[in-house]
Amino acid sequence: MNESPRDPFLAFVADDVCRKVVAEAATQFGWNPGQVLVGGLQDAKRALTDVPTPNILLLDVSGSADPIEGVVSLAEVCDAGTRVITIGSVNDVELYRGLVDVGVDDYLLKPLGVGTLLAAFKRATAEPENIADVEESESLDGRLVVTIGARGGVGASSIAVNAAWMMAHEQGLRVALVDMDLYFGTVALAFDLEPGRGFREALENPARIDSLFLERALVRESENLAVLATEASLDQPLRFNSGAVDLLIEKLRSNFDVVLIELPRSLLPSCPSVLTEAEVIAVVSDFTLAGMRDTLRLSSLINDIKAKGQVAIVVNRAGFSPDLEMSQKDFEHGIKRPVNHVIPNDIKPLAKSVSEGTSAAAVAKSGKFVTALRDLVGQMSGGKAEEEQPSLLKRLFRK
Numbered sequence: 593m594n595e596s597p598r599d600p601f602l603a604f605v606a607d608d609v610c611r612k613v614v615a616e617a618a619t620q621f622g623w624n625p626g627q628v629l630v631g632g633l634q635d636a637k638r639a640l641t642d643v644p645t646p647n648i649l650l651l652d653v654s655g656s657a658d659p660i661e662g663v664v665s666l667a668e669v670c671d672a673g674t675r676v677i678t679i680g681s682v683n684d685v686e687l688y689r690g691l692v693d694v695g696v697d698d699y700l701l702k703p704l705g706v707g708t709l710l711a712a713f714k715r716a717t718a719e720p721e722n723i724a725d726v727e728e729s730e731s732l733d734g735r736l737v738v739t740i741g742a743r744g745g746v747g748a749s750s751i752a753v754n755a756a757w758m759m760a761h762e763q764g765l766r767v768a769l770v771d772m773d774l775y776f777g778t779v780a781l782a783f784d785l786e787p788g789r790g791f792r793e794a795l796e797n798p799a800r801i802d803s804l805f806l807e808r809a810l811v812r813e814s815e816n817l818a819v820l821a822t823e824a825s826l827d828q829p830l831r832f833n834s835g836a837v838d839l840l841i842e843k844l845r846s847n848f849d850v851v852l853i854e855l856p857r858s859l860l861p862s863c864p865s866v867l868t869e870a871e872v873i874a875v876v877s878d879f880t881l882a883g884m885r886d887t888l889r890l891s892s893l894i895n896d897i898k899a900k901g902q903v904a905i906v907v908n909r910a911g912f913s914p915d916l917e918m919s920q921k922d923f924e925h926g927i928k929r930p931v932n933h934v935i936p937n938d939i940k941p942l943a944k945s946v947s948e949g950t951s952a953a954a955v956a957k958s959g960k961f962v963t964a965l966r967d968l969v970g971q972m973s974g975g976k977a978e979e980e981q982p983s984l985l986k987r988l989f990r991k
């Protein structure tokens with residue numbers, strides 16, 4: 593169609609402040625800063641009609657009443673292969689999804705930093721193979737499983753860590769273990785892993801949850817087990833975006849067989865959909881009175897929000913402190929439902945696992961803790977391991 597060569601980059605931004613930042617980032621990236629123009633979607637459309645469109649087109653949609661419609665209309669004049677990065681000032685997951693659905697690569701939130709722009713330029717100019725690796729498995733529909741401690745210290749993290757390890761190592765499933773306890777989580781620590789980058793930022797801004805985010809933010813315990821965690825600074829409040837959580841889960845489910853989320857109780861009001869969408873919700877308690885009260889409160893909440901999955905009531909550390917514990921019968925009477933899994937107190941393998949930086953299941957395969965946990969692990973994976981026992985070839989290709 594068009595004979596003249598394409599520019600590597602062209603930007604239309606709403607104001608001069610934005611122009612300066614984008615021009616600085618363009619310069620640092622080796623592009624001509626003169627390619628950053630002040631203008632909206634209409635100006636971009638006018639300028640690009642009947643000329644070759646650039647490889648990377650950056651559009652500021654903040655002045656547009658209907659950014660999605662604007663981008664669609666602009667697409668009519670864009671050549672195939674032009675990758676579009678949008679910037680805007682609305683932090684809205686629906687807008688982000690809409691833009692991605694119509695073919696936009698990224699949506700960056702204002703105020704922009706040079707670093708954010710450079711990272712976006714890098715992603716947009718990356719070889720397409722990078723993205724294809726992850727998106728090849730987009731149709732997979734991973735099971736969503738949640739563990740939630742009814743009280744602090746009852747062993748919810750120990751259960752999440754070990755269940756994830758067992759599904760990955762014993763059942764051959766690809767598991768993403770997500771620690772939503774952003775300030776005090778211990779999941780990465782349990783595996784002696786340094787958390788990856790960007791998890792906290794992604795929870796504040798869904799625009800950051802692209803395919804490459806998974807590569808940056810997840811750290812691997814092994815080929816089959818990936819961990820998503822962070823150690824958020826204690827002096828920074830979290831500006832949680834519940835749409836970002838939904839998007840993150842969707843992304844993880846399309847790339848893993850099982851997504852196991854450890855959800856601290858304090859986050860329940862911020863992301864109820866984690867519970868409504870989960871296939872299995874394991875509520876972990878001990879046999880104490882306070883544990884009983886809060887197990888009852890949690891199971892009532894799960895009932896009220898009409899969560900569609902199974903609820904597994906798990907009592908951990910049973911026998912730890914007989915003087916403080918009530919009988920199973922009294923506990924069940926109190927919570928008005930049966931306990932589904934009782935896991936005994938079994939300190940040795942847990943202590944050993946801490947000192948070795950791995951799961952108890954790795955150091956005491958047939959110990960009491962691990963044996964008792966196996967039933968719950970089976971419920972979590974829901975027979976997926978047997979159904980999907982992947983052939984060697986299939987597993988090689990799914991890496």
Ligand SMILES: Nc1ncnc2c1ncn2[C@@H]1O[C@H](COP(=O)(O)OP(=O)(O)OP(=O)(O)O)[C@@H](O)[C@H]1O
Pocket residue numbers: 741743744745746747748749750751778908909910935936937938939942943961
């Ligand atoms: N069945 C068990 N037998 C013996 N010790 C256990 C058992 N389960 C967990 N523990 C130990 O109990 C302690 C608390 O466990 P864990 O950190 O998993 O609890 P948690 O519910 O995640 O706590 P938090 O509320 O602080 O996040 C840890 O030292 C762990 O090793």
Ligand SMILES: [Mg+2]
Pocket residue numbers: 748749750773777778
């Ligand atoms: Mg914990």
